[in-house]
Amino acid sequence: MEKMKVLAEWTYVPAKPFRGYTGKTLKVNVGDMTFQSKDVSEEMKEKFTGGRGFGLKLLWDSVKDTTRWDDPENEIVISGGPLCGVTQYPGMGKFYAVFVSPLTNQTYDSNAGGHFGPLLKFAGFDAIEVQGKAEKDVIVLVDADEKKVQILESPFDDVNAYTVTEALHEYFGKPGDINDRRFVSVVTAGKGAETSYWGCLNSSFWDSHRKLPRLKQAGRGGGGTILRDKKIAALVVKTHDLSGTANNPADVGTLTRLGAKLHNEILTLDAEQCRMRTVGTTHLNEIMNEYHLLPTMNYKFGQHPDADKIHSEVYGKMFTQGIADGCWYGCTMACAKAVDGFTLKTGPWKGRKITVDGPEYETAAGMGPNVGVFDPEWTTEVNFYADHYGLDTISLGTGIAFVCECYELGLINKEHTNGLDLRFGNKADILELLHRLGEGKDEFALMVGKGIHRMKDLFADHFGADRDVMERIGMEGQGIEVSEYVPKESIAQWGGYFLTLKGPQHDEAWLIFMDRVNKQLPTFEDKAEALHYFPNFRTWFSLTGVCKLPWNDIEPADNATSYPPQEAAKVPEHVQNYVEVFNAVTGKNIDKDELVLQSERVYNFQRVFQLRLGKGTRKYHNIPDRALGPVWADEWEAREEYYDNELKATGIDPAGLSSQDKCDRLLKKRREQWEELVDAVYKRRGWDKNGIPTVKKLKSLGMDLPEVVATVEKYAKPEDQW
Amino acid sequence: MKNTPSRRTSGSSLVMIIVNGEPMEWEEGMTVRDIIDGKRYVFPLLAVWVDHVPVPRDRFDDATVPDGSNVQIIHMISGG
Known part of the structure; x- marks a missing residue:
């Protein structure tokens, strides 16, 4: 590949991570070709922790109430979090991308593995904001080895992911040393992301065994669509400053x-x-x-x-x-x-x-x-x-x-x-x-x-x-x-999907087994409690740069016999591991309650952010019939005995009814149950009847920031108080 | 594990256990594995309590369940 033309350049001294943070973020505007570095304050760490929290905070400061996905001020913010880059404990290489989504026109967060998140931090930045729209295709390069950030003219006619990723690993790796390509990571989208709202962000890592780059996806929400709307062919980070202690952890x-x-x-x-x-x-x-x-x-x-x-x-x-x-x-x-x-x-x-x-x-x-x-x-x-x-x-x-x-x-x-x-x-x-x-x-x-x-x-x-x-x-x-689980058999999972911050993705709460099979959530209050705890616990992964899978897709041999059923489902030993890993990296001294509190702060902030963008109220927590129950007769007849019993449980005798009648009657009942669930969840989360966090709740979390309170006060109505 | 004698009094009457809140027919010598297989619980991360006493996974095949027991077979959350 020929040498790429430099359109703009900025030099910097890469900040070394200390206890999980570099203390610096980077903002690149590909429209006016400017660069800016910001300090990370102690208050920012305290309120937003990192990762998705930092992304939301930086995005909040950069957009207007009226910003839509394709406005130039919309950003893609990528941030790993304080644990991102840890190599001693499994699953700690995630980044979280935050943006105003083309699909939802409210904030979305999407995560990916690969090496971009860790390498970005080790190149000196806790987060990168990309703003503006370029006139022609560009590549943004963060090169800690050369201590510079560049906007380069893209040489690619074919912007599809594997084409661009393979070429850039080769281009930025040391000539003649294929193994050097592991010090590079690339974020791309592809041609399909230009016209579809389903654009994903591909995050690469160099597979040293196979000698080729692999791609992991921050798939959801249309981040790739925004990348291409900004005419960015790729984001590239490069640093040789890698080691098992590059985070400079406390312990x-x-x-x-x-x-x-x-x-x-x-x-x-x-x-x-x-x-x-x-x-x-x-x-x-x-x-x-x-x-x-x-x-x-x-x-x-x-x-x-x-x-x-x-x-x-x-x-x-x-x-x-x-x-x-x-x-x-x-x-x-x-x-x-x-x-x-x-x-x-x-x-x-x-x-x-x-x-x-x-x-x-x-x-x-x-x-x-x-x-x-x-x-x-x-x-x-x-x-x-x-x-x-x-x-x-x-x-x-x-x-x-x-x-x-x-x-x-x-x-x-x-x-x-x-x-x-x-x-x-x-x-x-x-x-x-x-x-x-x-x-x-x-x-x-x-x-x-x-x-x-x-x-x-x-x-x-x-x-x-x-x-x-x-x-x-x-x-x-x-x-x-909706992601790929059938939700119609579990009332709690209706909430797990449709009472979420950003839309039906399974990363907040997956409660089908607890609710439907284990029968651990018999009341609406029980379901609401689970729809409070799990979204808040799981949000924490997104704040710190951690993969969810090692939490509960593996469990200690004695997990099932050491705790009562309700507790065992949380895998307490692994939760305690996360508490200790966080403290070992950052030098802080949190406990498992503080861990959830860290999440709850950001969770409620994001809810208010949706409100600020004109969403974030009850009417946007909509659910289609197909998620509530069988819509057509053939769905019913595929499990007739099961659904007949479901109908009987609501007090309706299915005898003599056609299958379609039975579908319609069950759906009517389930829609009433949905409204009951929404009320219970909003109450438990400290939100009003319209799904808006109360000022009292924000104060209890320490998130009563003036601009946040002002947003709530603008939209909250007295008649929506419980 | 609690060893409650069978309450079966006649060859024709059904005796029951409760599994995750629902009645299930009990048979002499029934093991935890029999219940799991009968319910088609194929998920690997199961935790079982019989009358509030945990049963280790390596005992599922031979741990018998007494008549009248309250059995909880908890599927841990995975996936997602």
Whole structure:
């Protein structure tokens, strides 16, 4: 590759991390080509901790109340957090990207593994803000080795992820030394992200075993769409300043001790627990099917006789075994599985032999049973191209599942789809739709890529499709597609998905087992308590740069016998590990209650941020019928005895009713239960009837910052107090 | 583990245990594994309490469940 032209440059002295923080953030404006470094205050650490917290704080300071996703002042803020880059304890290489989302026009946070988060910190910055819009494609480079930040003219005609990532690892690595490419990490999107709102951010890491770059995705929310809207082909960070103590932690001994304990647990117990080291998260495929939770044909069903074809053992045979597949150093969980030597059968790279990252469970389910396909080879091809084009596989799966059901119901037809027969299971035409999304020219594909929320409008306006039917079956909330678990069997999971800050993603609370199978949450108050604790506990991962998986996809051998059932589900020993790891890195002295408090501060701040952007009230916590229960007769008849009992439990005798009548009556009851759940959750969270945090609540958290209180006071109404 | 004698008094009458709040038919010699298999609980991270006493995972195959027991089979949260 020819030498890239420097459009703007700024020199700096990289700050060394001290106890997990560098104390500096970087702001790059690709519109006016300016650079700025800001100090991180003690108050910022106290209130926002790091990671997503820092992202939200910096974004708050940079946008207006009226900012929408494609306004130049919108930003992508990427931040790891104080534990990001720890190598002694597994799963500590995550970054969190925060932005105003094209799908929801409110804040969104999305996380990725790979090396970008740790390398950014070791290059001197706790966060990077990218703002403005470039006139032509650029690359932003943070180069700690040369002590400079540059905006470079992009040489790429093809901006798809693997093309750009492979070239930039080579370009910025030392010539003649392939292993030097591990000191580089790249964030890209792809061509599909330019026209779709499903754009993902691909974060790379150099795989020293395979000698190639791998991609992990901050998939959700449309971050990649914003990257391309700003005409950024890639963000690049480069530093050789790596070591096991690069965070300069307060207590390395404790980190080493705790890490060794968890490494031992993983190495001795994973094979009999979740098998993350051999099959990654695909171990969930058959489990979700068994419990009627595997989304099948747009979440109509939760189980399918062909599910054996996507069993984790099938994927396990496709994944290359015996390689340490961690996406950051020191992660023995090593769940970043890959398929090597895969020959692509379609698309622009047809015939090329490549390595595919994943598929992980969400992709295996979403671009699998949810679109009526049970073919791991096909899903693997889809996974590669989705990443390459910069498209989120979850929104893709749920979005295309919606399209397929619309097609089968006759709401849209082959004329509308420009010749594609989009019945469930039609692999060739669904894959062709993906390629059209990637190319960004086909009119129908352009509509699909805007997401279900907008597809409902577009299909109604352009094709006369029945709006009411689409509202009932479109699996989205707040503008973004639901991730890949069937929620209709668990009242608590309605909240786990649809009472979230940013829309239905499973990273706040996954309560289906607790609620539906274990029967641990019998009352609305019990469900509300879980919908308070788990979102707040899990938010903490996003503040500190930590992967959720080593928390509860492995558990100590005596976890189940050492605690009562309600406590055991929290994996108390691992929670205590996190407390001690945090203290060992930062030198602070928090306990498990303070840990949740750190999260609750940011959780409520983000809720107020949504309010500031004109969202964040009860009417945006909407839930479609399909998430509440069976909508059509065939869904009911697939589990007739089960649903008849559900109806009986509400006091309605199903005898003599048609299946469709039964669906309608159960849904009516469940919608009443939904409203009851919303009330209970809002009360427990310290929010008013309209879902707005009260000033009293903010004060109790120490988050009664003047601008936050002013926002609440602007929108809160006396009649909404309990 | 509590060893409650069977309350079965006649060959024809059903005796029950409670599993996660729901009644389940009990059989002589029933083990924790029998219940897990009967319920098709395939999830690997299960924690079991029989009458509030925890049963270690390595004893699921041979730990018998007395008639009338209250059994909790807790699926830990994974995935997500």
